[in-house]
Amino acid sequence: xxxxxxxxxxxxxxxxxxxxxxxxxxxxxxxxxxxxxxxxxxxxxxxxxxxxxxxxxxxxxxxxxxxxxxxxxxxxxxxxxxxxxxxxxxxxxxxxxxxxxxxxxxxxxxxxxxxxxxxxxxxxxxxxxxxxxxxxxxxxxxxxxxxxxxxxxxxxxxxxxxxxxxxxxxxxxxxxxxxxxxxxxxxxxxxxxxxxxxxxxxxxxxxxxxxxxxxxxxxxxxxxxxxxxxxxxxxxxxxxxxxxxxxxxxxxxxxxxxxxxxxxxxxxxxxxxxxxxxxxxxxxxxxxxxxxxxxxxxxxxxxxxxxxxxxxxxxxxxxxxxxxxxxxxxxxxxxxxxxxxxxxxxxxxxxxxxxxxxxxxxxxxxxxxxxxxxxxxxxxxxxxxxxxxxxxxxx
Numbered sequence: 001x002x003x004x005x006x007x008x009x010x011x012x013x014x015x016x017x018x019x020x021x022x023x024x025x026x027x028x029x030x031x032x033x034x035x036x037x038x039x040x041x042x043x044x045x046x047x048x049x050x051x052x053x054x055x056x057x058x059x060x061x062x063x064x065x066x067x068x069x070x071x072x073x074x075x076x077x078x079x080x081x082x083x084x085x086x087x088x089x090x091x092x093x094x095x096x097x098x099x100x101x102x103x104x105x106x107x108x109x110x111x112x113x114x115x116x117x118x119x120x121x122x123x124x125x126x127x128x129x130x131x132x133x134x135x136x137x138x139x140x141x142x143x144x145x146x147x148x149x150x151x152x153x154x155x156x157x158x159x160x161x162x163x164x165x166x167x168x169x170x171x172x173x174x175x176x177x178x179x180x181x182x183x184x185x186x187x188x189x190x191x192x193x194x195x196x197x198x199x200x201x202x203x204x205x206x207x208x209x210x211x212x213x214x215x216x217x218x219x220x221x222x223x224x225x226x227x228x229x230x231x232x233x234x235x236x237x238x239x240x241x242x243x244x245x246x247x248x249x250x251x252x253x254x255x256x257x258x259x260x261x262x263x264x265x266x267x268x269x270x271x272x273x274x275x276x277x278x279x280x281x282x283x284x285x286x287x288x289x290x291x292x293x294x295x296x297x298x299x300x301x302x303x304x305x306x307x308x309x310x311x312x313x314x315x316x317x318x319x320x321x322x323x324x325x326x327x328x329x330x331x332x333x334x335x336x337x338x339x340x341x342x343x344x345x346x347x348x349x350x351x352x353x354x355x356x357x358x359x360x361x362x363x364x365x366x367x368x369x370x371x372x373x374x375x376x377x378x379x380x381x382x383x384x385x386x387x388x389x390x391x392x393x394x395x
Contacts, residue, residue, distance in 0.1 A: 001047055001050065001053060003053055003054060003055060006047075006050050006051075006053040006054035007054040007055060009041075009046075009050070009054075010050060010051060010054050010279055010282075011275070013034050013037045013038060013041075013282075014030075014034055014275065014278060014279070016033060016034070016037060017030035017031065017032075017033040017034035017037070018030045020033045021033065029153070029156035029157070029160070029338075029342075031152070031153045031156070031278075032153050032154065032156065032157070034278070034282060035149070035150070035153040035282060035285060038282040038285050039285055039288060039293070042285060042286050042288070043290065046286075048286045049286075050283075050286075051279050051280065051282070051283035051286075052283070054279065056276050056279045056280055056283070058280070060276060060280075061130075061276055061277060061279075061280035064273045064276045064277050064280075065127060065130065065131075065243065065277065066221070066224035066227070066228070066242075066243075066246055067217075067220055067221065067224060067264060067269070067273055068127065068264065068273050068274070068277065069127060069224075069243050069246040069247050069250070069385060070220055070223050070224045070227070070246045070247075070249065070250040070253075070259075071220065071250065071262070071263055071264035071265075071270070071273075072127075072247055072250060072381050072382075072385070073246065073247045073248065073249065073250015073251040073252075073253070073254060074250050074251075074253070074254040074259050074260065074261050074262065074263055075261065075262065075377065075381065083370075084370060084371060084374040086322045086324055086371075087332055087370075087371040087374045087375050087378075088374065088378050089318055089322065090315055090318050090319060090322070090324060090329050090332045090333060090371075090375065091332055091333060091335070091336070091374070091375040091378040091379050091383075092378065092383070093314045093315055093317070093318035093333065094311040094314055094315045094332070094333025094334070094336055094379070095123050095311075095333075095336060095379055095383055095387075096314055097307075097310035097311045097312070097313055097314030097315065097333070098119065098122060098123060098307040098310050098311055098336070099119060099310075100310055100314070101306045101307060101309055101310025101311075101313075102115045102118060102119055102122075102303060102306055102307060102310070103115060105306055106118070106302065106303055106306050109299075109302055110298075110299040110302060110303065113141060113144060113395065114144060114147065114299050114303070115303070116391050116394050116395060117132050117135075117136050117141070117144045117147055117148050117391075117395070118147070118148075118151055118299070118303040118307075119387060119391060120132050120148075120384050120387045120388035120391055120392075121148050121149075121151045121152040121155070121384075121388075122151060122155055122303065122304065122307050122336070122337070123336045123379055123380075123383060123384040123387055124336070124339070124379065124380045124381075124383070124384020124385065124387070124388065125152065125338075125339050125380045125384065126152065126274075126277055126278065126281055127243070127277070127384070127385055127388070128152075128384040128385055128387065128388035129148050129149055129151070129152035129281060130148075130277065130280065130281055130284075131241070131243060131385075131388040131389065131392055132148040132388055132391065132392060133145045133146075133148040133149050133281070133284050134392075135391075135392035135395045136148060136395055137284070138395075139395040141395065142287050143292055143295065143296060145284060145287065146284060146285060146287055146288045146292060146293075146296065147296045147299065147300070148284075149281055149282075149284045149285060150285075150288075150293070150296060150300060151300055151303065151304070152281070154300060154304065155304055155337045155338070156337060156338050156342065158304050158305075158308055158337060159334050159335075159336075159337030159338045159342075160338065160342065160346060162308065162330075162334055163331050163334045163335070163338075163343075163346050164346055164349070164350055166327045166328070166330045166331040166334070167327070167328075167331050167346065167347060167350040167368060167372075168350055168353070168354065169327045170325060170327040170328045170331065170368065171350055171351065171354045171364050171368065172354065173325065173327075174363065174364055174367055174368070175354060175355060175360060175363075175364065178360060178363045178364075179360075183363055183367070200257050200258070200259075200260055201256065201257025202256065202257045202258050203257070204257075213267045213268055213269070216260075216263050216264075216266060216267035217267050217269065219253075219258060219259055219263070220259065220263055220264060220267070223246070223249050223250060223253045223258070223259060224246055224249075226249055227242050227243075227245035227246040227248075227249045228242045228245075230242075230245055230249075231245050240389070241388070241389025241390070241392065241393075243385055243388070243389050244385060244386050244389035244390075247381075247382065247385050247386070308334075308337075311330070311333045311334065311336070312330055312333075314333070315329040315330050315332065315333035316329060316330070328368070328371065331372065331375075332371050332372065332375035333375070333379075335372060335375040335376035335379055335380070336375075336376075336379035336380060336384070338376070338380075339376040339377075339379065339380030339381065342376075343372045343373060343375070343376040344369070344372070344373060346372075347365075347368055347369050347372045348365075348369075350368075351364045351365060351368065351369075
């Protein structure tokens, strides 16, 4: 198979996944559709190395991981996190609930290695799934390597409908309060989504025309290199994943003015990075045989069900303490199963389904959107990467 034919095929699969997801308003996740098509391809006519043939060998995917996680660090808004401190506690409580349920019950049902591999992808997204998949593969655990990807692909089927149900219940209560004059608009949603163009403190005297795409990529890669270097230097003393340090160093680089917010997007590289990572994730399915998929169905369903139960119990308890409704608390904790942009899409879909009145929609948006976005950011962007960096060392 030629490189360009392989490239056309794999990108077409990603596009079909997006198309189905858009047509079904995200009820059928794009990653599920793409994963099924890749599996069918591997079981029929795909060469086992179709992704490397298309131009995405492991070394390229590793480069993209460094760039993407460092870019994640630049998204941290300290002010927004201060305003949403209750949301942060609820999101963390939901994650603790997943860990407690899986280690407390899941270990006896599925084994410790399965639980170690399952938790980071269940709490996060593509990056944590990829870290655990690679870690399991390097440890010779082929089935668990595939399991890490499959759990990432499937968890949305639990997260999407449950979130929609919880948000609809919450929205109806808020609408009733608003119509009685008991709920005011807060303006939180506009500030949460507002992106302020900040001057780079360390390069304020540099003419803007010199801040080219290459200069943005250079600074991003340099911060990623520093994370790798520190991880290497610490290795004789303590093992710290360079990916965790990339996140930390990205936050620091943004705060001191070395990197701007959304630097990868501004360098016009975000879409390409995500595409490469998605292809590399699906490349992990080449080892999946039909019998292997059947074997992992039981732990797959079991870990997701246990995780959601643990999430609900802990979010309910912390919601009571913080005086946040059980529906909103559960919805916030569920963002761990999908993150952005699904949290944004689902919240808006629910709001639009509840009312067409502009003032009512604004009131619902003000009270529901910001917590959902921050919840997804905390769990998927930050905590899942940290957990993956820690857990992969136990394999």
